[in-house]
Amino acid sequence: MKIAFAADPLASFKIYKDSTFAMMREAVRRGHEIYAFEHKDIAFDGGAVLAQVSRITLTGDPVDWYRADAAIVQALNKFDAVVERTDPPFDMEYIYATYLLELAEKQGAKIFNKPEAIRSHNEKLAITQFAQFIAPTLVTSDEMRIRAFHKEHSDIILKPLDGMGGAGIFRVKEDGLNLGSIIEQMTHHGNRTVMVQRYIPDIVKGDKRVLLIGGKVVPYGLARIPQNGEVRGNLAAGGVGVAQPVSAREREIGETLGPILAQRGLLLVGLDVIGDYMTEINVTSPTCFQEIMEQSGIDVAAIFIDALEQAAGVP
Incomplete structure (x- = not known):
């Protein structure tokens, strides 16, 4: 090839x-x-x-x-x-x-991945298509809606829809400290849409990257574990990657989404899962191949090239 x-x-x-x-x-x-x-x-x-x-x-x-x-x-x-x-x-x-x-x-x-499918799957917003697997979530630019969501859930995460590597993510606890200024900054005074989610305490155990290749779940994922009081597990934000077997819940999510996303032209997908909840669907350039290989022995690159050869129809 x-x-x-x-x-x-x-x-x-x-x-x-x-x-x-x-x-x-x-x-x-x-x-x-x-x-x-x-x-x-x-x-x-x-x-x-x-x-x-x-x-x-x-x-x-x-x-x-x-x-x-x-x-x-x-x-x-x-x-x-x-x-x-x-x-x-x-x-x-x-x-x-x-x-x-x-x-x-x-x-x-x-x-x-198929260009149209990449364009159609914003890595934050795409999770809303599978609401059965996500934590309470709000997508809006409206300050009053965000304040009401905070009042209901007490401990929340706010994230930009175009962020990467954990950049621009804020946590606001029950005291609501700086919520107003965070909303102003992130929404540009109500002119930019953001995602707000209930804080998931299981983040301390890691933000797990679960890979789907050719619609199938790779048996090991990489838990990106926050360090030094961080709320973000992203490796780019200083998280430590630990390869772990995919849990029953992660497999349930992956086996539900895998065939659907593969049919849409997404050969390689990286799901981000915290505890029981999916938080992102990564479709541009999902990573963690080498960390999983080195720690588990699962040759992710070989699995990917197998799937690529099959999808391209060329031996």
Whole structure:
């Protein structure tokens, strides 16, 4: 197979933990050719969706880990698979990229995850489609609604709908300290929508990343455990990752969502679960492959490439 990865600059990768690198390494191990490009390298020109791509060779060196051939312009439908792995923020440039990738699909490209599905599943809001698995949740820009929600639940979390890595998340306890200023800041005085949820005490045990690949639950997940009094378990916010078997509740959530999301074109999904509740559905560039592999022995990258080969229909 010829596999093209739409990703952030390769020079920025921390390969000891990067899931895209793990995918690349497994693909190369199987004899596939790998290529890389960034969103800024995509263009519609001459009636076709093209990208300036470089063929990548892995060196095996933990520091100088790749070689990139001279870039060439290639129609995306000439690859057996295009894997979207660009990190958020999911801004307008990301959305424009999904439009171009969707057009490339119409021209015969096979893109994973499906661009339309990425665009349709805001990683915070998508959980509202599966309300049976979420904690009490409010989505609004209205101050009075947020205050009423706080009055009802006493201990709440407020989060932006376009955040990543735990950025911009606030906890407000029963005393309501600074609630007014937090609402003003987060909603831009009622002009921006936010998500508000009842605080889930089980966060102290970790914010669990549960991976779905090809609609199936990976048997181990990664609990991101908050440190030093933090309310956020995200690894980017200093959380410590501990691989754990998927619980019965997590499996129930994953087995319910897996086939639905796979049918929508989401080959790889990362569910975030705290205690009994799902808090996010990650579809842009879900991570934790290497941490799970190193601690549990479950080769997540191999599971993913198996699913990619099957989805692309190429041995």
